[in-house]
Amino acid sequence: MSLNIEQIRGLFPVLHQEVHGKPLIYFDNAATTQKPQAVLDALTNYYKLDNSNIHRGAHALADRATRYYEETRESVRDFIGAGESAEIIFTKGTTESINLVAQTFGRRFIGKDDEIIISTLEHHSNIVPWQMLCEEKGAILRVIPINDAGEILFDEFEKLISPKTKLVSIVHASNALGTINPVKKIIDAAHKVGAKVLLDGAQSTSHLMIDVRELDCDFLAFSAHKIYGPTGLGVLYGRREILESMPPFLGGGEMIKEVTFEKTTYNDIPFKFEAGTPNIADVIAFKASLDFVNSLGKAEIKRHEDALLAYSEELTRDIKGFIPVGTAQDKVSVLSFNINGMHPFDVGQMLDANGIAVRTGHHCTQPLMKRFGIEGTVRASFSVYNTKYEVEKLAEGIAKIARFKNK
Template structure:
């Protein structure tokens, strides 16, 4: 299926503006994607027509809000292929989802001398919670090394596995390099030693088909705002039997069945992990984002984005002074690079002057940058509403900057 990109772009008001007198070219999609009109309308309509708390109200607005909220949970279930909607927990984002697992599953099931494995590719949100848990419990954190292309060395991962391994927490697709990890193989190897597996799907869910039952992962964490949805909203998927064995994350309303001063009985999943008034409006609006993705189809989205990345590589690799960082064979549409002799921030500012929005810095992956011996990179990340003509303007801008520095 070929996509009508002009029609798609018409759904995103933010794209139709000028920056510094130039048409905006938005290549910071790995940080956050823009929002289509359907999401904006759903968000506004909730506050205009349905604003009410959910699950406990006995009036029409509460009934509608509750129904729309739970319809989103069912849409997420279908989006990732979960067995049931009760396995879908709403959080503030990928970061909170990972912290939830660390502070519940981790505290209960990972003890002193037992091991957690992550990779060199991880975002800080999939490093720091495990370091905190290790400091608290005496558990040991082990790191999967990567090669110069930015791919995990699977044989080294296998060497790290042992009966002491209780959890493998690994990124599905790297936010900094775009590398797609062989997570099916990782999960199978981890399960063979009795370990659970958490996938950081913050980047992969917007680019790749996800079926958690086929992958057989125990947890999947991701964020709505990288899927054309609102900010401040995330998802944690967990297998029912694992979630039921975990203690609650936060205490308060909704996560209880009965409270007395002597004892509290906790609610069933997913409500056990959703204390307090949730982010109702953004959850409801997120369904419109998922509907948008479904209307286009993940295969068509991926084909378009892969084409953009291939076009960028073709245009950029012959530019003198252009240094690609992360050249894995399997990637999502993330292009990370430096220009010889220039700081990434300076390159980013020069591109911004041309109306081109990119991300610069360490991308919350400082250990990964250290592995490559660099301070950071310039990152251009592409989405379904980007065009080949925008890629050509990026290449032209990079060529001009590189000529200026390397003449």
């Protein structure tokens, strides 16, 4: 079954506007995807009809809000193949999910001279929390190198891993280059030495089929706003036995069973990690995002996005001055590039003048940019509502800019 892209585009109000007098072409999907009308409706309907705090109320609005909130948790469980909804924790985003693991699992189970392994491809949110933990605990941070295509060197990873390794925290798909890491192989190797594995799924969860039990990962972190959902909402999946062994992240309401001035008894998972009034409206709206993805089918979405990436690579391959950055064999739909002699920001501004929205800069991956000896890149990232015509306009814009600079 092929997707009806024009029909899909009709579900996204934001796409139907002009920018600088040109029709908007939105290629900044790796930063955040746009939201279908069903998500917007779910968000406003909560405030119009069901606005109430959850779990603690005895009235009809509280009952409805709680039911919708927990239905989303169950939808997330199904979306990633978790064994039970109690393994799904709602956070503010991927960054908070990773920090939660660092501050709870890390503080309890990682000590002096223990080792944590990450890769050169990581986003700052999967670097800085581990640096902070290592500084506090006297642990050691190891980094998997990559080749010139932007692929990790698995042989080097095998040399790094040892009985000292307590955690491997690795990106599933690179936000800057699109590289898909061989995470199943990494997880299996880590488990052989008794290490736990956290996957940063911020980019992969919207593009790839994910089954956490099949992958056998210990943690998965991702954000709703990269899967057609609201901002300010993330998910942390963790195995029940590991979550139960971890101390709470924040103290307050909801994460307790009983409080006295002498002692507090903590709540069961997932509530132990969800202190205070949560982001109720956005959690409820997130279910509409997942329903949207499921209605199309992830395999069909990926097929369309892969075709757009291949088309963009074909159209830009022979442009004089075009420099692709990140040419891994296995990628999600990210075209990262530079134009010879131009700063990425200038290229981005010139494309924006033609209504084409791309991301420029280091993409919160400064160590990765340093590995390539560059300040940053221009990044065009494709989603299900993008078209081949839009890719053609991007290639035309790149060619025009490159001719201007390299004539």
